[in-house]
Amino acid sequence: MGIVWFCLVAVMITVYVLLDGFDLGAGAIHLIIAKTDEERRQVLASVGPVWDGNEVWLLAAGGTLYFAFPALYASGFSGFYLPLMMVLWLLILRGTSIEFRNHLHSAVWEPVWDFLFCSSSLLLAVFFGAALANVVRGVPLDSTGYFFEPLWTNFALGEETGILDWYTILVGVLALLALAMHGALWVQLKTTGPVSQRSARLACQIWWGVVALTAIVTAVTFKIQPQVKENLITYPWGMIFPLLAVAGLAGVQFEIVKRDESKAFLASCAYLTGMLTSVVFGLYPMVLPARNPIYSLTVASAKAADYGLKIGLIWWVLGIVLATCYFIFVYRNFAGKVSLEKDVHTHG
Secondary structure, three states: OHHHHHHHHHHHHHHHHHHHHHHHHHHHHHHHHOOOHHHHHHHHHHHOOOHHHHOHHHHHHHHHHHHHOHHHHHHHHHHOHHHHHHHHHHHHHHHHHHHHHHHOOOOOOHHHHHHHHHHHHHHHHHHHHHHHHHHHHOEOOOOOOOOOOOOEOOOOOOOOOOOEOHHHHHHHHHHHHHHHHHHHHHHHHHOOHHHHHHHHHHHHHHHHHHHHHHHHHHHHHHHHOHHHHHHHHHOHHHHHHHHHHHHHHHHHHHHHHHOOHHHHHHHHHHHHHHHHHHHHHHHOOEEEOEOOHHHOEEHHHHOOOHHHHHHHHHHHHHHHHHHHHHHHHHHHHOOOOOOHHHHHHHHO
């Protein structure tokens, strides 16, 4: 049962990145691709009906983690307390900026909301990437199963690691570029005119940075976390995950050139899915690696009792079916290009 729930948590995190990733990316780039107030409202309209619903998957993933792997939840959330509080405040600022931008029309305040929407989205992308890098790199777990990391120390990969070092920042930048590309492709898909055209150009430009950093981060990760390379050698079928990422990344450029907006966005989804599943596959059976491998938390050591996991699986399936049906309904009704007139009616 531990393996089943390990996969379920991975699926939920991946779904969250795919869905909330595009509105994080749209927020991070919206001051670049939107030059006027009307164009900025167009970008906001492209994520307006779904951004808050997308964040449900983050809450669901956290709840699933708490239920299935309580030891991991206790250790990780206490050790990452400081950055988690920062992420919480960034989520609050981001949501506040979107809602106030839609409801309070003021020439004084609108630039403030635009800045907060952009900066909070950008920082969230970096922090989520850095958080993933911390898990891959390993944390200073001890025999008690707990740890604490300051925000930074000397930015080196030594015994006294911080949340931010050169590796986690590198992955954070990759996450920012990948989500910015993802968001640009979404905005291109949902908008028309200059905003859509600028989004396509920006996605093309960012693509080169994503390619370069993906190669660099992959090579560095093999050295920093040997388990990833070892799993790929031991289980060659696992190469399907990095190959999916490569195919998705190549597909983004191919479909942009063909001007197929929907396929370009789906290719970006494939790239993100391939990258995340490669990490999950590479770390297994660890759920939280330690700098000293003997203290690492594994699926077996962190999971809850099997009986509870079996009963919980029934309720989890029912809940996810309902949530999935709701999301299908919302996205079907949100299909097509956005209309500012409709958006004003919805949020006015």
